[in-house]
Amino acid sequence: MKISYKWLKELVNIEEKPELLAEDLSMAGLAVDNIEHLGYDSILVLDLTADRGDCLSHVGVGREVATIYGEKLKIPGYGKLNSKENDLDISIEIEAKDLCYRYSGLVMEDVKVGPSPLWLKERLESLGVRSINNVVDITNYLLLETGQPLHAFDYDKLKGHKIIVRRAKDEEKIVTLDSVERVLNENVLVIADESQPVAIAGIMGGEESEVSDNTQRILIECAYFNPLNIRKSSRFLGLSTEASYRFERGVDIGNFINIVKRCAWLIQEICGGRVAGEILDVYPDKLEKKIVKLPLKKVKWLLGVDISAEFIKSILDRLGFEIKDFKNEEMEILVPFHRHDIFRDVDIIGEISRIYGYNKLPSTIPGNESVPIYRSLSKEKENLREFFKGYGFREILTTNFVDEKSNKEFSFFFKGENIKLINPLDEYEPFLRKNLISQMIKTLKTNENNYNKNVKLFELANVHFKIGKEYIEKSLFSIGCYGNIFGENWIFKESPVDYFYLKGLIEKLLIYFKLNEIFFDEANVPFLQKGNSAFLKRKNKVVGYFGRLNFAIEKEMKFKNPIFIGEFQVGELFRNYQSEEKYREFSRFPSIDRDISFLIDKNISYGKIESLIKGMKIDELTEIRLLDVYSGKGIPEDKVSFTIRAIFQKRERTLTDEEADNLRDRIVSLLVKKFKINFR
Amino acid sequence: MRPDFEDILINFKKDVEGVKDIKSFKELRDKYLSKEKGIIPNLMKKIKQIPREEKPEYGKDVNLLKGQITNFLNDLEKKIELVELERKSQSERIDISLPGIDFFVGSFHPVKIVEKEICNIFERMGYFIAEGPEVENDFNNFEALNFPDDHPARDAQDTFFVSEDRYYLLRTHTSPVQIRTMKRYGAPIKIIAPGKVFRRDTPDPTHSPIFHQIEGLVVDKNITMADLKGTLEKFARECFSADTKIRLRPSFFPFVEPGAEVDISCIFCKGKGCRICKNSGWIEILGAGMVHPAVFEKCGIDSEKYSGFAFGLGVDRITILKYGIPDIRLFFENDVRFLEQF
Numbered sequence A: 001m002k003i004s005y006k007w008l009k010e011l012v013n014i015e016e017k018p019e020l021l022a023e024d025l026s027m028a029g030l031a032v033d034n035i036e037h038l039g040y041d042s043i044l045v046l047d048l049t050a051d052r053g054d055c056l057s058h059v060g061v062g063r064e065v066a067t068i069y070g071e072k073l074k075i076p077g078y079g080k081l082n083s084k085e086n087d088l089d090i091s092i093e094i095e096a097k098d099l100c101y102r103y104s105g106l107v108m109e110d111v112k113v114g115p116s117p118l119w120l121k122e123r124l125e126s127l128g129v130r131s132i133n134n135v136v137d138i139t140n141y142l143l144l145e146t147g148q149p150l151h152a153f154d155y156d157k158l159k160g161h162k163i164i165v166r167r168a169k170d171e172e173k174i175v176t177l178d179s180v181e182r183v184l185n186e187n188v189l190v191i192a193d194e195s196q197p198v199a200i201a202g203i204m205g206g207e208e209s210e211v212s213d214n215t216q217r218i219l220i221e222c223a224y225f226n227p228l229n230i231r232k233s234s235r236f237l238g239l240s241t242e243a244s245y246r247f248e249r250g251v252d253i254g255n256f257i258n259i260v261k262r263c264a265w266l267i268q269e270i271c272g273g274r275v276a277g278e279i280l281d282v283y284p285d286k287l288e289k290k291i292v293k294l295p296l297k298k299v300k301w302l303l304g305v306d307i308s309a310e311f312i313k314s315i316l317d318r319l320g321f322e323i324k325d326f327k328n329e330e331m332e333i334l335v336p337f338h339r340h341d342i343f344r345d346v347d348i349i350g351e352i353s354r355i356y357g358y359n360k361l362p363s364t365i366p367g368n369e370s371v372p373i374y375r376s377l378s379k380e381k382e383n384l385r386e387f388f389k390g391y392g393f394r395e396i397l398t399t400n401f402v403d404e405k406s407n408k409e410f411s412f413f414f415k416g417e418n419i420k421l422i423n424p425l426d427e428y429e430p431f432l433r434k435n436l437i438s439q440m441i442k443t444l445k446t447n448e449n450n451y452n453k454n455v456k457l458f459e460l461a462n463v464h465f466k467i468g469k470e471y472i473e474k475s476l477f478s479i480g481c482y483g484n485i486f487g488e489n490w491i492f493k494e495s496p497v498d499y500f501y502l503k504g505l506i507e508k509l510l511i512y513f514k515l516n517e518i519f520f521d522e523a524n525v526p527f528l529q530k531g532n533s534a535f536l537k538r539k540n541k542v543v544g545y546f547g548r549l550n551f552a553i554e555k556e557m558k559f560k561n562p563i564f565i566g567e568f569q570v571g572e573l574f575r576n577y578q579s580e581e582k583y584r585e586f587s588r589f590p591s592i593d594r595d596i597s598f599l600i601d602k603n604i605s606y607g608k609i610e611s612l613i614k615g616m617k618i619d620e621l622t623e624i625r626l627l628d629v630y631s632g633k634g635i636p637e638d639k640v641s642f643t644i645r646a647i648f649q650k651r652e653r654t655l656t657d658e659e660a661d662n663l664r665d666r667i668v669s670l671l672v673k674k675f676k677i678n679f680r
Numbered sequence B: 001m002r003p004d005f006e007d008i009l010i011n012f013k014k015d016v017e018g019v020k021d022i023k024s025f026k027e028l029r030d031k032y033l034s035k036e037k038g039i040i041p042n043l044m045k046k047i048k049q050i051p052r053e054e055k056p057e058y059g060k061d062v063n064l065l066k067g068q069i070t071n072f073l074n075d076l077e078k079k080i081e082l083v084e085l086e087r088k089s090q091s092e093r094i095d096i097s098l099p100g101i102d103f104f105v106g107s108f109h110p111v112k113i114v115e116k117e118i119c120n121i122f123e124r125m126g127y128f129i130a131e132g133p134e135v136e137n138d139f140n141n142f143e144a145l146n147f148p149d150d151h152p153a154r155d156a157q158d159t160f161f162v163s164e165d166r167y168y169l170l171r172t173h174t175s176p177v178q179i180r181t182m183k184r185y186g187a188p189i190k191i192i193a194p195g196k197v198f199r200r201d202t203p204d205p206t207h208s209p210i211f212h213q214i215e216g217l218v219v220d221k222n223i224t225m226a227d228l229k230g231t232l233e234k235f236a237r238e239c240f241s242a243d244t245k246i247r248l249r250p251s252f253f254p255f256v257e258p259g260a261e262v263d264i265s266c267i268f269c270k271g272k273g274c275r276i277c278k279n280s281g282w283i284e285i286l287g288a289g290m291v292h293p294a295v296f297e298k299c300g301i302d303s304e305k306y307s308g309f310a311f312g313l314g315v316d317r318i319t320i321l322k323y324g325i326p327d328i329r330l331f332f333e334n335d336v337r338f339l340e341q342f
């Protein structure tokens, strides 16, 4: 909204320079975006919030200025209208009373259409409105002055001299002022004559009934249309105009007669002509002003500052409110028709506070307590992120929107229905993701393409899907890496990440969080390389997976590095999680190591050996470490050599060598019994 | 002392000159003191062949000789050990200017860093952290927040919908957490709610369809707008710098009244005016206001008894300001060269 500083000064006494005025307006809630200096005038460009339709005019802004500065607003009026000679026939009928609340009109004759006087042209053009002819320019001028859109029809083009405000018929057509043929439907309100629409109500007039150089008789229209309907029609037609913009926000339904008269007077003075009939005013259900009650103590209750009743009264009066009654410290306030944003006491307090000045309020800090709010797993999530950060991983944020393939091929955990956006930004990515891993893989690829080496990433985010009618949100954690564990230098020339790198991290993670029910198992994940990947399980439930990306995918995506990834269900990982830690007594006596080396069939996994030994439940056995794995030269082809170290310790005393030997022998004899092993 | 013993002592002192390291020292010691072949023990053994009357004298002299040599050797050993230690120190010197093991340092995403910093400021003021889902319904996201049915934010142009009837949607702000918290816990409330939000904006340097907000809500008896102002002043000072000022401008949000947009004094030019604050000296960072009674009523809280304030701030925007990031789209590119700077 553009406002002329010069014009504003005609309406209210302003001492302040445009810059200071702009500042003061902004601080009262009418944001001034910038000021255009034209030399002869300054134009304030306002960015108004949607609720302040009343400030889409110079009078509207003038009212605010008058209130801020405590000045009086001078509303422009009209002079004597020449007496009529003829009563021209016209009828106005509102058929769609739900969409048009009031319609006033006045016919004029002997109007000389021509160019506007210079002052009028200049004023319109400085505010970005093109001059058309004197009649149209006057209606536009009044729109900028009062905020009320007016329209002038060529009276002689109105068939039957009738105005019918009705819904358009389906497929009904009209050529609007911009020479575009528009196809309407039943939701669009039109102004029609006897045979056809002559204007799209509140949006744009028709070309056929427009005021042209040959026009001599005109009908001035001043109306109130249902704001929501205008907005919908404007959206439907893809046509937004100065008029529709104002009708959408609601105009002042109470002031029609004055505006019509002022319009007629300006036309008479500028274009000649005279009125040719009475003002027709169709207003079927006269609106009453809203009443709002304001208990004065509520002002302090909400703002935290005392504001005097005198000050409140003067603010409300200048803004156009009427105080109908004031007793028992309660004001009964009538809301003016130009304010469509005031419904209850807090809205009035809003008015008082913005004029009083938000920044004049004192500053206090509430010392209140809250009821405790439970937030699930927040600490665990935080620690999970810290853990991977500590090992050199970097956090990423990826988009929630994916294509069908990402959800179909990479959602390992969740088989629920995809959630599809009705109105996606990118039609190829209309789904909410059900996994994080597909974007982890993409992000690794982006980094590889950008020549980044040794990349380690993680993401913690929510995924979404639907089961039946229920929308489900789950928290996932993904990791991904390629390159070396340590930067290449003279110490570690190469230290490529691999399955055991991830496994080692996850083993430490399980220890760190004391997740001792979780174990590793062979994974069966379509996009992971079989035999190079593992599940994390609790009982039968897969809580996570990790390993090498499937070779076929690596090849298809043209990865140059081996890619290692993993994904975990945060909720499952920490199921029944007890984070309270208790001190446990540790043994103060020395431990004894016993190493055992043996050959065993290749098809027996190390995991089986370890769980067999652990299954013996030897109290003194504190740890088993795998020291060496060897197969190849010097060993039969179907065998593998393991060296394990068993670490024994007693809690209450020093273990003897003999006891340690006996324990080792028990382990050895069980291994011999269960697996055919050869000792070395 | 017997002359032949004197000779032994003279030879011993000559031998000592040849001792350079622990090895030659041990050879020397063995030569004189070794039980089997050592010169001194041999002299001891020879006592049997000495005539009886000379035995006492002989014995005395041997012990004297042994004592002298032993003392000398003990002193020498200490000296040699020092020499050895010095030699070892020299040989095990390393070039301490060589680079160490090249560990990698991880990092958090800058948006998450700032989100945490802001949450911490409010947690210190006694706020609890609350959360809500990203897929919301119309009631929590709009209706209970007093958005009229025809509000433009409800258009498909601005909001992502996930159900045909448009009841389910991606939350457009963190404000629905206000509703969820009030409905579940009632008053009093003092929460901060960080989270992802979604708006149908085409990505450009300042817009992203996915971004992050932090919602604050305080509800109790006697909460005023002055409390809001004081709280935000404290926040601005802690988040930016001790001399940061704030400014409240009246604005409109359906779920607050009075409503405000809040500016901080420009952190780059300290309010003098620069490119970033468009010469105004102020930067807008959040929206705030007093909870609208209609919102309380939707949540079953007595709006005559309780009042409250709410605010919502854009984490991405503050992150951009704090780090001087030129383009919001960098947040979602996840290039390591970007991530490693935080």
Ligand SMILES: [Zn+2]
Binding pocket: B266, B267, B268, B269, B270, B271, B272, B273, B274, B275, B276, B277, B278, B279, B281, B282
């Ligand atoms: Zn600045």
